[in-house]
Structures are given as C-alpha cells and as structure tokens.
Amino acid sequence: MNIFILIFSILIYASFGIYNLIYILLSTLISFFSAKTLKKSKRKKLILIVIILNILLLLFFKLYIYNNFFGIFEKTSIIVPIGISYYTFQIISYLIDVYNEKIDAETNLFNFLLYALYLPYLFIGPISRYSQLGNQLKKKKKIKLENFIYGFMRILFGLFKKVIIAQRIIVIINYIVENNFTGSYVLLSCLLYSILIYCDFSGGIDIVLGVSNLFDIKLVENFDSPYLSENLKEFWKRWNITLSNFLKDYVYIPLGGNRVSKIRNNINILITFFVSGIWHGINYILWGLLNGIILIIENNKKSKNRILNIIFNYIIVSLLWIFFIYPNSIEALTKLSTIFYEFNYISLFKNLFIFGLEISDYLILIISIVIIMIFDIKKLRIKEEIKKMTTNKKIIIILILFLLVITFGRYGIGFNVNEFIYSKF
Amino acid sequence: MKYIKTFLIIFSFTLIFIFLNILFSPKYATNLIEGSMISEYYDEEVPHDVIFIGDCEVYANFSPIVMYEEEGISSYVRGTPQQLIWQSYSILKETLKYEKPKVVVFNVNSMRYNKPVSEAYNRLTIDKMKWSKEKIEIINNSMLKDETFISYLFPIIRYHSRYDKLTKEDFEYLFKRKKNTHNGFLINTNVKPYTSLPSKKILSNYSFSDIDYSYLDKIVSLCKKNNIELILIKAPSLYPYWYEEYETQIQEYSRKNNLQYYNFASISNEIGINYNLDTYDGGLHLNLSGATKLSKYFSNILKENYDLIDYRKNEKINKIYQKKINMYYNDIRY
Structure with missing residues (x-):
C-alpha cells in the first residue's frame, strides 16, 4: 500500500x-x-x-x-x-x-x-x-470498512461544500467584481466570501482527509467551526489550524511569544502575521498585518453577549477577506472604503437576482448554508451520533450525500471544480 | 439479515440513480428532435436495402417514403446533425449488426472535418444510441477536451443542471420514444428562399486529412467485406461551400476505389431544384418539396443501377409501409 x-x-x-x-x-x-x-x-x-x-x-x-x-x-x-x-x-x-x-x-x-x-x-x-x-x-495500512465509510462520507461532505455552496457563491462574487460594483455590493461580496472561502478551503481539506482515511491515514483537522469564534484570536485558533500552529511554534514562540514585554509581544504578533501574509503571497502582507493589528487592539476582549460577538467577529473577518477578493491591495482598500460612504442598499435589493443565479440556486444555497451552519454548531454531537449509527445508516447518509452532490452540484463543462482558492498559495 | 438490508439499500439507491439518469437526460421528443433520430432506427420492423449515413444533408434531403412510393425501395437514413466520418463508420458498423443492406450511401460533406467540432452535436448523435462497442468507439473518438466518458455513461453528470428545467415532456417520455422522423427523414415544409450567402473563404489547406481518408477507407473495406455497394454522394447545398479542390479529391478517390460518386449539388438544375422554393434555410438544406424531387431522382438511379427489391410487391412489408405512408402525409398536413 x-x-x-x-x-x-x-x-x-x-x-x-x-x-x-x-x-x-x-x-x-x-x-x-x-x-x-x-x-x-x-x-x-x-x-x-x-x-x-x-x-x-x-x-x-x-x-x-x-x-x-x-x-x-x-x-x-x-x-x-x-x-x-x-x-x-x-x-x-x-x-x-x-x-x-x-x-x-x-x-x-x-x-x-x-x-x-x-x-x-x-x-x-x-x-x-x-x-x-x-x-x-x-505502519502497515489496513483495509477497513469503517475507514472507507468515514472516508467517503468526508469526501462527499467536502464536495457538498465545494460544488453546491462555493461554486454558487463564486458566481455572485465574480459578477460584483467584474462589473466593478461598489458600496453595499462590496459588503455583500465580503460577507459571502467568508462562506465561499470556508466551503472551498474546508471542503478541499475534507476531501484530503477523506482520501487519506481510505488509505488508513488520519491527518490532523484544519478547521474547528471558525465562524463561531467570538474574536479574532479565537478565529485564528479555529481557522487553518495547521498553519496557525506552525506559525505559533516556529515563529511566534521562538520570538519570545507572550513571555516578553507588552510592546515586544505586540511586535511578535505583527511579525507572525507578516509571515502568514507572505506565506499567502506578497499581495497578502497588508491583510496579514491588519489581522495582527486588529488582534492587538481587541486584546482578547469580548462582550458578554456571545451571539453579538460572533456576528461582530464574522463582519471583521469578512471585511478582511477583501484582500482575497481584490488581490491588489490598493484596489481592495478603495473598494472597502466605498462600503462606508456609498449607501446603495436599495439598488442592491432591487438587483438581488442579476448576479447570474436562478431562484432555485438561491434556494439551494440558503438550505445548504443552513445545513453547514447546523453542522458547525452541533459538530461534536452530530459526529457522536454518526459514530453510534449502524453501518447501514452510514451507507444511507453516503448515498444521500452522493445524490445531492451529483444533482445539485455545479460542475462539468465550463466549471473549474478542481481549482481551490488555497491551492494557489 | 444485515447484509440483506445493505443489499436492499444499495439496490434501491441504484434504482433511484438510474431513474434520475433517465429523468435528467433530454428526451429530444418535441425540442431538439434531431437528438432522437439515432434511436428511432431501433424500432424499425422492415428490412432496408439502402442505408444512408452522413450529416444533416442526408436526413433533410432524402425521403425514404418518397423512394418507396416511387420505386418500392426500402431505405433508412441514419443521419445525425454534423455526423463526423468516424461516427458514420461506427453507425454503419452498428447498423450491420441489425441488417445487411445492399447499398450504403455516404454523404462526403463530413470529409471537411478532421476533429470533433461541438459537444452539443456529439450529444445529438450519441446520447440516444444503444450501448454497444460502436457507441463506446464513437464516444472515445468524438469527445472534446472538456468532455468525459463517464458523463456519457451517466448522463446525470452532464444534465444535472436540468433539475429546475424539467418539463412535462421529461416525464411523458421517461420510458418511451416519440417518433419524429420518417425512416430517418426529418420533414421540413418551410420555405426560405436563397437570397445571399457569406463570401467564399480562402482556406490555407484544402486537402482532406489522413484521419478522414483512413475512415473512408474503413467504410469502403467494411462494405466490401459485407458485399455491399458503397455510393458516395454530395447532397445539394449552397453552403457551406463545397470547394473545387474537395470535389477533385473525392472524384479521384472514387475512381481509384472503383466507387460510384454523385455530386447532386452540381446537377441541382437537372433534378429540378429551385432554391427559391425548395429550401427552408436559404440554400443550406432542402425542404420537403426539394427533398421529394431529389428522392425521386435518386430512387430512379438506384432502381436502374442496383438490384433492389420492389417491396411494394411484398404484402407484409407493403402493409407496414402503407402505415408509414399514412403517417408521413398526416405529418405533412399538420
């Protein structure tokens, strides 16, 4: 093997x-x-x-x-x-x-x-x-039914995120970018990009983990419901975990981590995020530094209202994704600024259906996002329930996922399904 | 018991999956009906002495019903939109599994294409073909860069986006076919006279490709092996241009291989074709009136030069043909 x-x-x-x-x-x-x-x-x-x-x-x-x-x-x-x-x-x-x-x-x-x-x-x-x-x-690999069941389930769950959700959202975002929309449209694209990049990246990771499972190899998890984070510090513990841990162990801690003066610690945070930015690409340095600056400003503080914290953090993270939507940092900042002075919300509501998706696509998108949200919120419980299930019930889940992906996925001629956002880094 | 349950789950899923594949496949019953032509042949009850293979220039221009009425010739047009020569070859091979005609008529227009042109045309030719070695051959030879074999095997992969476009037709023709042609001939009664055509393009190379010649050789040898007379034709059409250089190459080829070749485009006056009345698209294809003239003309040639049976004298077959004739005129009327 x-x-x-x-x-x-x-x-x-x-x-x-x-x-x-x-x-x-x-x-x-x-x-x-x-x-x-x-x-x-x-x-x-x-x-x-x-x-x-x-x-x-x-x-x-x-x-x-x-x-x-x-x-x-x-x-x-x-x-x-x-x-x-x-x-x-x-x-x-x-x-x-x-x-x-x-x-x-x-x-x-x-x-x-x-x-x-x-x-x-x-x-x-x-x-x-x-x-x-x-x-x-x-170690010598074992061919186990359980590995195959879990592997296929994970692969199909990844495909569900990628071809049903990400492939639909990308249509809206591409339309907004290509047509040079500003103001509320940019805000919408940022809020949606959060879901897009999560479904695209974590979907890809699900596929990698699933395929590895088929070979009896258990890779480490890379996500832990990141959008349930209450502040940016928590977000970076839950998002792209393996990269965050790498930066923590090989950059942040060797620099002294938090066992140094406050100022030095802040500099360490900035250097770590600077490296993170460079790892993504030179264009993403500003994105990395802004993450560091906001994290320092937040200082791990949060309000008592968990829901409000989650929503606020989601908005912050979404706005920062602007550098992924517009890889040119100056253009990204220009577009970002329009959110704060161009209040064209009425135009946005009037044009909600111009982005190239059918009503049925929106319906599928909303239902699928709700499914992913429920899964993220109840992840541990759902995983436990699935573990307890009989093999036949697990097979049924796999078959349902397969039918959903094959029917409602956006793939085939004209779609770049094998391109993942994080595979270009 | 556990394994029986597992088997039942997988079996039920397989049935659902097969059903979805059938449901999402276009039915080609009332829309894009050219896609259903390839499969209508499988319902044929009579033997055919003459089989036509080729692109739209055969299914729009030759009416087997007229040929039957005229000379009692039983023929079938196995034409499909932009049928490429390797597709014609495989379709002929498939046809020979069902029957052995005396004459095969190949329209040489497809010699101008040396590679697959369009996925949509591929689909119209291939989708409704019965699964066979020949179908696999056609798929493998015709796929464009972005196409996959698996999407032909499981059409849901290609047509899944039709989930919100399914119509009554998709349910009505789930397990049955609608007959749209008359022995492969597609009736078109519209008239759109010839007015003008795009100017003749100068090509960098007028030579037919090796791949086209190799398939033409294969068709010739397949016919020889089965003792079938092969006739090459160029159907009447004003566009796309049939260049002098093309004509010379076909004439040369037919002379070398001792084949009969008829260029009906060059004798359209003799046939009586009037491009003000006999075409439905300004000279590209003949309409019913033009096809009737051409079919009569060609049936006389066939009767005179080939030993074909007059099936009008065969009571059983004539009875079936009478039904076909009634349906033919019924369709013309409506």
Whole structure:
C-alpha cells in the first residue's frame, strides 16, 4: 500500500510537469540527508543552511509570482512548483524539529519520501508535522470498512461544500467584481466570501482527509467551526489550524511569544502575521498585518453577549477577506472604503437576482448554508451520533450525500471544480 | 439479515440513480428532435436495402417514403446533425449488426472535418444510441477536451443542471420514444428562399486529412467485406461551400476505389431544384418539396443501377409501409 501511495503521488506530481518533480525530489533528498547527517555528526550548521535555503526558495517563488521578481525574469521562464508553500513548511517543520532534537531524523529514505511527497496534502494542506504523521505513514495500512465509510462520507461532505455552496457563491462574487460594483455590493461580496472561502478551503481539506482515511491515514483537522469564534484570536485558533500552529511554534514562540514585554509581544504578533501574509503571497502582507493589528487592539476582549460577538467577529473577518477578493491591495482598500460612504442598499435589493443565479440556486444555497451552519454548531454531537449509527445508516447518509452532490452540484463543462482558492498559495 | 438490508439499500439507491439518469437526460421528443433520430432506427420492423449515413444533408434531403412510393425501395437514413466520418463508420458498423443492406450511401460533406467540432452535436448523435462497442468507439473518438466518458455513461453528470428545467415532456417520455422522423427523414415544409450567402473563404489547406481518408477507407473495406455497394454522394447545398479542390479529391478517390460518386449539388438544375422554393434555410438544406424531387431522382438511379427489391410487391412489408405512408402525409398536413 505504501509503495502504491508513493508511486501514485510521484506520478500525479510529475503530470504537472517534470520540473515540479525534479525540484521536490532534490529538495526532499537534500533535507533528508542533511537531517541524517545531523544525527551522525551533530553538525547543526548544515541543517540550518538547508532550512534557510528552503525559506529563501519559498520567498523567491512568492516574489516571482508577485511580479516576476521585479521584472528580472521572463513571465514563463520559471515554473513555480505545485504545492511549494505546503511542501516547504512541512519540510521546515521537520528540519527544525530535528534540529531542536524534538524528533529523531528519519533514517529510511522511503519513509521520508512518503512524508514529503504524500500527494493529498501537497495541494491544499493541512500542513502536517512529521511527529504527527511519521509513524502513521510507516505502519502497515489496513483495509477497513469503517475507514472507507468515514472516508467517503468526508469526501462527499467536502464536495457538498465545494460544488453546491462555493461554486454558487463564486458566481455572485465574480459578477460584483467584474462589473466593478461598489458600496453595499462590496459588503455583500465580503460577507459571502467568508462562506465561499470556508466551503472551498474546508471542503478541499475534507476531501484530503477523506482520501487519506481510505488509505488508513488520519491527518490532523484544519478547521474547528471558525465562524463561531467570538474574536479574532479565537478565529485564528479555529481557522487553518495547521498553519496557525506552525506559525505559533516556529515563529511566534521562538520570538519570545507572550513571555516578553507588552510592546515586544505586540511586535511578535505583527511579525507572525507578516509571515502568514507572505506565506499567502506578497499581495497578502497588508491583510496579514491588519489581522495582527486588529488582534492587538481587541486584546482578547469580548462582550458578554456571545451571539453579538460572533456576528461582530464574522463582519471583521469578512471585511478582511477583501484582500482575497481584490488581490491588489490598493484596489481592495478603495473598494472597502466605498462600503462606508456609498449607501446603495436599495439598488442592491432591487438587483438581488442579476448576479447570474436562478431562484432555485438561491434556494439551494440558503438550505445548504443552513445545513453547514447546523453542522458547525452541533459538530461534536452530530459526529457522536454518526459514530453510534449502524453501518447501514452510514451507507444511507453516503448515498444521500452522493445524490445531492451529483444533482445539485455545479460542475462539468465550463466549471473549474478542481481549482481551490488555497491551492494557489 | 444485515447484509440483506445493505443489499436492499444499495439496490434501491441504484434504482433511484438510474431513474434520475433517465429523468435528467433530454428526451429530444418535441425540442431538439434531431437528438432522437439515432434511436428511432431501433424500432424499425422492415428490412432496408439502402442505408444512408452522413450529416444533416442526408436526413433533410432524402425521403425514404418518397423512394418507396416511387420505386418500392426500402431505405433508412441514419443521419445525425454534423455526423463526423468516424461516427458514420461506427453507425454503419452498428447498423450491420441489425441488417445487411445492399447499398450504403455516404454523404462526403463530413470529409471537411478532421476533429470533433461541438459537444452539443456529439450529444445529438450519441446520447440516444444503444450501448454497444460502436457507441463506446464513437464516444472515445468524438469527445472534446472538456468532455468525459463517464458523463456519457451517466448522463446525470452532464444534465444535472436540468433539475429546475424539467418539463412535462421529461416525464411523458421517461420510458418511451416519440417518433419524429420518417425512416430517418426529418420533414421540413418551410420555405426560405436563397437570397445571399457569406463570401467564399480562402482556406490555407484544402486537402482532406489522413484521419478522414483512413475512415473512408474503413467504410469502403467494411462494405466490401459485407458485399455491399458503397455510393458516395454530395447532397445539394449552397453552403457551406463545397470547394473545387474537395470535389477533385473525392472524384479521384472514387475512381481509384472503383466507387460510384454523385455530386447532386452540381446537377441541382437537372433534378429540378429551385432554391427559391425548395429550401427552408436559404440554400443550406432542402425542404420537403426539394427533398421529394431529389428522392425521386435518386430512387430512379438506384432502381436502374442496383438490384433492389420492389417491396411494394411484398404484402407484409407493403402493409407496414402503407402505415408509414399514412403517417408521413398526416405529418405533412399538420
């Protein structure tokens, strides 16, 4: 099974271009041998150089995507390896953990290749640590009915979010962006983008986790009902958890975390969010810094009314997504400002059906969002209930999800279902 | 007991899934009726001595009912919109599973296309075909970049967005077919005279592609193997232009392969076609009046040159044809 997973991963990776494979293989081999050398000779410098090299390469690619490295390179002269951000962070986490002697360096190249090249998470995450995944990847995989049932359920739930919800919302947002709408339309697009990015990203993660489950591999969760957060600090504990944890463990804490003066702590927060912004892309630095600034201002405070806190936080997070809707930061700020002085709400209500969706689409969208909301609110209970269910009942859930996805999903000719927002980072 | 329950659940789901596939598939009964033509053939009760294969230039221009009335020839038009040559080849192979005609008539217009053109046309030809080796062949050869085989296997993947567009027709024709053609001929009684046509484009290359020739070779060899006379034709049409260079290549090919070739477009005056009266779209296709003239003309050629049975003398078959004739004139009237 492990050989099959590795060959499958390599083949798919190579199908995106042989340079992708060469880069990732070279980088993996260098990382593997540098960590192994450390184990033998205790030469820490080498591993440090490899870590810095990985960071520099990631920065190079991010800058290249941003503006071809200030025009030095031709637009098509360099191919940015697929999944570079996820891959690099995973390798860095491994090297730092080995460097800090938190884990032992892997001595078996096959096992390390399996960890570094495991395909499902290379496109969208979650960023998996070797300490969490190493042993799982090494162990002999078992074919269990329970794994298949849970795996398919998770895959279909992910597809439900992606093709039924995200694929509908994107129509509205694209219409607003393409037609240069301002004011209330921008506010609507921000509020909807929250749902879009959640369903797109967490839907993709559900698929990755589901596929891994089929192979008897349990990856870590990346979301914990993020829109139920009462402030931004809580949100970042529940949103893209693996990235947040990576930044906390490898950036924030090494900088001193909160065991320093207030001012220094605030600077640490800003640096951490700055790195988060860069990880997303140069265009997202401002988005990262604004997250940090608001988090510092909030200072983990919240009112006593939980519902109000959740709504307020949802609005803050939504407004910050403007940098994802308009990747040009100046344009994003300009559009954002129109929300506060252009009160064209009557026009918005009159034009609610001009966005390219049918009434039936709106109906499906609302029902589906309500389903996801209920699931997020009652997640633990629902998971427990599903656990208790008989196999036949679980099969019925899978079949219903399958019929819903296949009937009401927006996919096929003219749709880019295999493109996920977070797979471009 | 547990396994029986599991089996029943999966079985019920399979039935629902099959039902949804049928429900969402276009029925082509009253709208886009060209999509139903391919399947009407499967309901045929009479043998056919002549089979037409090709694009709209066959199903709009040749009326088997007129040919029967004129010379007693039993024929069928297995034409579909923009039928490409590899599709014609597979449809001919499929036809030979059901019967062995004496003559196959292939309209060479499709020689101008060397790759699939449109998903919509693919669907009109393929959707209602019975599943067979030939259907799989046609799908694999005709799919465009964005198309998937699985969407032909499970039409719900292609047509799921029809959930809010289902009409009475979708339920009425769930398990039955509406007969829209007369032995594959689609009646059109409208008249839209020829006025003008787009100017003739200069092409960079007038040569038919290797792929077209290879399929034409396959059709020739399939007919030879089955002892069938193959006739190449170019149906009358003013547009799209049938270039001199095309004509020369077909003439050359038919001479080399000892095939009969009729270019009816070049003798439309002799046939009596008047593009002010005999076309429903300004010269692209013939209407009923034009098709009747052409069918009479061609049936005389067939009768004179090929050993075809006069089925009017066969009581059983004639009885079936009389019903067809009644339906034909009934449809013309309404």
